[in-house]
Amino acid sequence: MRDHDAQPVGGIARRLAHILTSRGIDLNAKVTDPVEPIPALQAAQARIPARYRAAVADHPAVAAWVREVAQAGRPGPKGAPGLAEGRSLLIVGTTGTGKTYQAYGAVRSLLIAGVRLRWKATTAADLYAELRPRPGHDGERELMDLARCPLLIIDDLGAAKNSEWTEEITMRLINRRYNAMLPTLITTNLGMADLRAHIGDRVASRLTEMTDKVILDGPDRRRTLAAERRNTAAASA
Numbered sequence: 001m002r003d004h005d006a007q008p009v010g011g012i013a014r015r016l017a018h019i020l021t022s023r024g025i026d027l028n029a030k031v032t033d034p035v036e037p038i039p040a041l042q043a044a045q046a047r048i049p050a051r052y053r054a055a056v057a058d059h060p061a062v063a064a065w066v067r068e069v070a071q072a073g074r075p076g077p078k079g080a081p082g083l084a085e086g087r088s089l090l091i092v093g094t095t096g097t098g099k100t101y102q103a104y105g106a107v108r109s110l111l112i113a114g115v116r117l118r119w120k121a122t123t124a125a126d127l128y129a130e131l132r133p134r135p136g137h138d139g140e141r142e143l144m145d146l147a148r149c150p151l152l153i154i155d156d157l158g159a160a161k162n163s164e165w166t167e168e169i170t171m172r173l174i175n176r177r178y179n180a181m182l183p184t185l186i187t188t189n190l191g192m193a194d195l196r197a198h199i200g201d202r203v204a205s206r207l208t209e210m211t212d213k214v215i216l217d218g219p220d221r222r223r224t225l226a227a228e229r230r231n232t233a234a235a236s237a
């Protein structure tokens, strides 16, 4: 059975919790980087953008989602849990509040928790660019790969220019993941009303049911970091 086959939770989750606990993994502990190298994490790091290679899912709601997904995982051939069907996250916030950081942090935290994971990440704009029909490229196959991937990050939903075609692609992708109950991490700068206007009511309706909403507020962290750097430089001048 491949790791993207959805599995029910329940007894399996309990067995997994037992396996992890017997290995000394505390499912309620805050996920931090391991002392021992984890091969799956090391392999994943190469696909994570440099800026987010140390990201940690430190938002309580994202950390709780990581725990829930890790606990619902199905033990695989070597004992490591695979990803089961489960809930998705809609991470909402204005520019620079840490949405992309939390999304990659969640992937890293799952790998650190020992979850066997096949995942893909794209921004909505890259997704549409990649799938746009062109000679010699099988966009349909690509769409199905993303639709079936056990864990998918869709970053910046609602930020790309929309059209009937982008609405249709988004609907086909989200509808398949909604039907299969595959965990999806979606980030957006838009509130639900604007998102609905951008991606269409049918996608928005599915997102409302399938996702837990995490709202990131606070200032633009990029500007805060820049101000801190300026202050440090001024203090040491």
Ligand SMILES: Nc1ncnc2c1ncn2[C@@H]1O[C@H](COP(=O)(O)OP(=O)(O)OP(=O)(O)O)[C@@H](O)[C@H]1O
Binding pocket: 051, 052, 058, 093, 094, 095, 096, 097, 098, 099, 100, 101, 102, 156, 189, 221, 222
């Ligand atoms: N919890 C965190 N701890 C430390 N650094 C963080 C945290 N969250 C975000 N950052 C840093 O703040 C900056 C902005 O974060 P990020 O790129 O995730 O924001 P964003 O909400 O995705 O912004 P945008 O809407 O423009 O895409 C990055 O440099 C990121 O590494």
Ligand SMILES: [Mg+2]
Binding pocket: 099, 100, 101, 155, 156, 187
């Ligand atoms: Mg971002």
